[in-house]
Amino acid sequence: MNTSEITITENDSLGKEEKQRSPFIEANTEAIKLETIQQDHIIPVFIKDNEPLISMPDFIDMAVGVTHHVFNGEDVREPQIRVSHPIKGRIPAAKNKPAKELLDHERTIYYERTAFVIQVPSISKQVNDDTLYLTVGGIKAYNEDNLYRCKGAPEHFKIFVGFLNKVCTNLCVWNEGYCKSVKVGTPRELEVAIFELVTDFCNSGYYGKFSFWEQLAEQELTEHQFAQVIGRAKLYQHLPREAKAAIPELLLNDTQISTIAKEYYQDTHFGKPEGGSIPLWNLYNLFTGANKSSYIDTFLERGLNAHAFIEQLSDALTGDQEFWFLS
DSSP states (O other): OOOTTSEEOTTOOOHHHHHTSOOSOOTTOEEEOHHHHHHHOOOOBOTTTOOBOOOHHHHHHHHHHHHHHHTTTSOOOOOEEEEEEEEEEEOGGGTTSOGGGOOGGGEEEEEEEEEEEEEEEEEEEEETTEEEEEEEEEEEEGGGSOOSSOTTSOEEEEEEEEEEETTTOOEEOOTTTSEEEEEESSHHHHHHHHHHHHHHHHHSOTTHHHHHHHHHHHOEEOHHHHHHHHHHHHHHTTSOHHHHHTSOOOOSOHHHHHHHHHHHHHOTTTSOOTTSOEEHHHHHHHHHHHGGGSOHHHHHHHHHHHHHHHHHHHHHHTTSSOOTTTO
C-alpha cells in the first residue's frame, strides 16, 4: 500500500476522551457490543426452509478479519456498532405471561438494522487541522431481504471504505467505487466482496481526495451565498417532480437542512468564522453532521450524496459548471 501522502502514526491512541465523542450515526440507534449480538440475539431465517441468513456478527467478523489482513501491522480498532429497529419476541413457554413478568431467558430479540465502523487510526491524514482516520464499515438491514424464500436467495449488504473525522466522528465517504451495495448468497461471497473493495481502495489513487478536501478548506461561501444554498435546499424539497429531475439530487431532508442552518451559527468548530464566510470543508462537515440523524438504511446514500453535492458546489464556485442551488 502506498502511504506516501498519508501519515502513519505510531502508538496513536483514541483514549477515553475520544471514545466518549458523539457516535458516527445517531438517529434512533443505540450502541452495542459484538459479544452481545453473538450471545443474546437470535438469527432470522428464510421461511421456506428455516435456514439462517448470514448473521450480523458474521458480517462484522468478516470485515474485521479483512481489515486486519489488508492493513497488517496497523492499529486496527474494535468495531463500533450501532443498531436500530428491535424485533422482540418470547419463547413459547412464556406466551401467556404478562410482559412485566418475563424473565431474561424468556425474551428473544434481534435488530433489523446494524451499522458499524472499524477505525485504523495509524493511517491518518490532516485536513485543515482535522485528523481523518481510515475507516472500514458496513450496513445490514434485514428489511431489504426477501425472507419468504429459501437459503441461497440474495442477501443485501452495504460495505464502504472512507475516513472518519476525529473531532466530530463525521464519516467522509465518496462514490468512486469505495462504497458498494452487494447481493450475495453465501458468507464466502460476502467475504470476497469486502476483500475486493478494501484492496481496490488501497491500490487506487484515492490520495487525490485529500487534495480535494484541502481545496475545500480554501474555498468559501459568503453568508449571502450560504443563505441562498440553504433557501434553495428548502425549496428543493417541495419542487414538482419534473423540476427536480433537472436539478442535481439532494437527499438530506428538510429537518437536516434546518440543522445545517442552525449549526452554521452554533457549531463551535465548523460553524461560520468571524465575518460570516464559511469554508466548504466546514460546510461539508455540517452536511455529514446533519446526516447522523438519518436512519441506518439511508445513512450511506445520504453521506455519498452530501459529498457529491459539495463537489458540485465547489465546481460552481470555480466557474466550472452551473449549479441550481447557487445560481
